Amino acid sequence: MSLGVLGAGAFGTALAITLSQKGPMTLWARDPAQAHQMARDRTNAARLPGVALPDRLTVTSDLTDLDALDTVLVAVPLQKLRAFLEEARRPLTGKTLVACCKGMELRTGLGPLEIMAEVCPESPRALLTGPSFARDIAQGLPTALTLACTDEDQCIALQQALSNNTLRLYRTGDVIGAALGGALKNVIAIACGAAIGAGLGESARAALMTRGHAEMQRLAAHKGADPTTLFGLSGFGDLVLTATSAQSRNYRFGLSIGTGAAFDPAATVEGAATAQAVAAYAKAQGIDLPISSAVAALVEKRLDVEDAMTALLSRSLKEE
Known part of the structure; x- marks a missing residue:
């Protein structure tokens, strides 16, 4: 070959x-x-x-x-x-x-x-x-x-x-599940970076990663993928790496949102456009993806980090 x-x-x-x-x-x-x-x-x-x-x-x-x-x-x-x-x-x-x-x-x-x-x-x-x-x-x-x-x-x-x-x-x-894992982990990484940048702490990041992973599985199931694919390298593995390392452009972009610092406009941040695409799809399909939707609002500057976290924490209590 x-x-x-x-x-x-x-x-x-x-x-x-x-x-x-x-x-x-x-x-x-x-x-x-x-x-x-x-x-x-x-x-x-x-x-x-x-x-x-x-x-x-x-x-x-x-x-x-x-x-x-x-x-x-x-x-x-x-x-x-x-x-x-x-x-x-x-x-x-x-x-x-x-x-x-x-x-x-x-x-x-x-x-x-x-x-x-x-x-x-x-x-x-x-x-x-x-x-x-x-x-x-x-x-x-x-x-x-x-x-x-x-x-x-x-x-x-x-x-x-x-x-x-x-x-x-x-x-x-499972090409659908593998592709969605790689796409959505960037969105969640932006959320995690924003939380850390805003000083919300490691516990907030852990919560965002966990509930974000649940969103990844939810969308995968809706699109006909096997949700268990999202527990593999292309889902959970990629999420852990991208949401915790400053080598990740998506995580650094989230940090810049949280701190209010400027971010290099030449850097490729796939999660920014993906968040907007996912939020639009979720709204049209009636899928509950609150973290992805919040990231889209942050990217579009419709919300700041404090307002986004308030909206997420004020959601109705439910079983995990």
Whole structure:
């Protein structure tokens, strides 16, 4: 299986670095200047500074360099995925596409595999998700992820091709549950960051994580997924990592909301748009997702943290 990675952000670069252990690897960057810098200096100075690119890793900005590949990992932000796939549809035709992004599209509420199905219906699809930070993967630190695919034989082949001695993949056929876990944990991480930033304490964070996980299961069940999938790496595991570490952009974004500090507008915060998409869907479907709805209100600046917590704590008492 010949592999390549589309997207030279931190995560795409990290995947290309670790997968190059198994053979030649191609990493595509949209910006020709970035691709030139990476090829010349053998590091991604903008996104993953201090980590060397292996000799077997080729960096390019030319999509035709993907023609010889049969499997492509697509590591572009979820909100930009549709436009990118429409632009790159011809060179991607017939290739197996592995989505490496998390979230729900703001306009449609669709996840990565659903977007791929609409834009590239002829391409086999899979999803790589779970608890991971780019720097950990790039530095060869032990990481376990979920590989979701409805075709079991294809999933087994991808699992073998994408696993190595530090990156371990577990497979599932529940593509809806795996995608929702990766999307919704970012929303809950924003809530947790906001609570900590506002000085509400660790107990508040624990409550938000626990009740947020219940929301994740509730939405998964409504969409036809197996709620137990949300107890695995792509749900509970990813939630724990993202809601407790300052390496998480979503958690840091929540911290900035809680403290009132400015946040880098160039940083990708998938949970912000996902919260808005989830809140709109929940309202239309009559699903009770109070934490996700509160995060959407925070993102849209319709509520501050104090008002959001007051609204959550004043809800009717009930059985867990």
